[in-house]
Amino acid sequence: MQRLRRRTRATLAAAGAAAGVAAAGALVWGGYRVPADLLAPTLVLDLAVGWSFIGVGLVAWTRRPDSRTGLLMVVLGFAWFARFAVAVDTRTGFVVGVLVGSVHLSVLVHLLVTFPGGRVQDRGQRVLVTVGYLLSAPLDAVFLVVFGAQRQLGEGPPPNGLVIAPSNGEFDPSGVDLAVQGVVVVLFVSLLATVFTRWRSAGPAQRRGLTPGALGAALIVVTILVERTAVLLLIPPAVGVALAWSAEVVLVVWPLALLLGLLRSQLDRSAVSRLIVELGAGLPVPERLRSALAATLHDPSLELAYWLPERRTFVDPAGAPVRVAPARDRALTYLERDGRQIAVLVHDPALAGEPELVAAVAAGAGLAVENDRLHAEVRSRLREVQASRARIVEAADGARRRVERDLHDGAQQRLVTVALALRLARTQVGTASSAELAALLDEAGAELAGALDELRELARGIHPVLLTDAGLGPALESLAERCPVPAVVAAVPARRWAEAVEQTCYFVVSEALANAVKHAGAAQVVVEVRETAGRLRVEVGDDGAGGADVSGSGLRGLADRVATLGGELTVHSPRSGGTRVIATVPCA
């Protein structure tokens, strides 16, 4: 719905005023005789109803151009006046008046079914609205043509119930009349049910907008229902008349209730001021900002997530990462500050119809949100540091476990064998031949040599002495030489760096080589070390299977280790595209 232009609005307002005047003119000078005591109240109430709908409708249309409710209210106002054509005592006046006589009720149905958006949203609503329209002009046309409804020329009050008065003739409804009244009653009962269901299933934010309109609507519909079924309920005609009058009185006020529902958010600016005062009262604690926003927006289910640009993720106030995605029954409003996204509100979709309120709240809470965002960022970093600290301790424990197991399975096992061989030799001195003894001693010697090899390998794994003595280049060369897969070390600057930097780079290469052999089944590995702008960059690339698990303990441990130096580890490992592990560490 586009915005109502000022000129259009003025034209519609003038047309509305004119329509009211014309209707009044038709009633007074149309040719029928209106009882003198009924003329003034009829005029006053009818003009009030019509003008109320047109005037309030125009206001609603201007203030809430996104909703079609304003337009429907204006149309209802005009339809209200149009039915006064019947008061003009001519054949044309009669035909037109009868045809449009109940269009205002159809528009009323349309308005009620679709409030507050003004648009048909599902099948049930479409059925109700369509039936509502079919029951007015089309049905009246059928009555005109088929039953040849006649007018009484110039006698008595205008026809078609235009002026509310007790029916003087005896009521003698035909079967068709009864059927039509039955359909109308069913329509209005389902209308009541729809409005009630929608009100009941609405969230608090939506309910605020619905309540005033729904209350008025219920009143009007119940009055119309009672009026229509008065005869069946054996209600005396006088009561029926009173009901009809009260229905009109409600109709005068109802547009204001609708407007109140539409504009409640705008009346709620004071809540925003309260919010700002409340937020200024002290340091925000995580839950306070959220609950203050939830209270101001009347949406207890409101959630707040902060944007961390560095990590490109949303976190909750406690700093835990959260996934923010559009959902069917949740709406998202992104909050910005100085053009940068800082947070997102996940809220009742009803609030999407109150963009002004949300914008005002967002602006009012901007500083507090930014403040809380920084807190969340710190909490998120703290969580990350705590997690990595735990992982580092775990990795150290794991490494010690591995050393114990390697010692036990390797060197210890071999030394035990040596001890047994020597004991056996000892028992056989004197009984066995010297050749047998020599074989036994050879066996012991071989096991001892193996044990020594394993101990050396283990010690090198715990700490590569070449790294401390000769530096990164020679240590990496030695690592590559011992690697079962051909590994090339390209250009390592011949200088020394801080021990932590050299160690970390060494272990990155060592772990990456081990992965290339164990998991990737690589045929060739290239290691490259480069220093640029105070940062040492180590890259290990293989031609293996790729698809490395970055969250696995090995790579995770490397990333933690690199992170403790303020560096960064990146892994590119597309399936069947080889793996590149790149560590960048400050080394100045």
Next chain:
Amino acid sequence: MVGAVRRCQARPVTPRVVIVDDHAPFRSLARRLLVAGGLSVVGEAADGAGALAAVRALAPDVVLLDVQLPDLDGFAVAELLAGEPDAPVVVLVSSRALLDYGSRVAASTARGFIAKADLSSETLLHVIRGPGRPVPCSG
């Protein structure tokens, strides 16, 4: 003393032993060492499943069982063997010390424990006779 000697003599003269260990050089040396000490080694197995199969097939008197096996650990295998009909005496061995296993050995169904480096026919027989039994019985 006399009673102990009589009971000792009531046993088969040479206990029939099965050696269970995943380290082949140890099995080979242990076999030669025990045979040299006068025991009879009737079979070997490299894991828990093999141990069960060997016990069913050979019905040995003693199983020399490594604690660290590739499938089950020695305590679990001992438990399984204890449930067999004509359960053999189980003696656990390890390259670790008894201290490393705390009270697990005492709580197990095994008769006792020998550190691998201490293995000989004498130590094995000593354990087979159980704690508190006089040593001289082994001769």
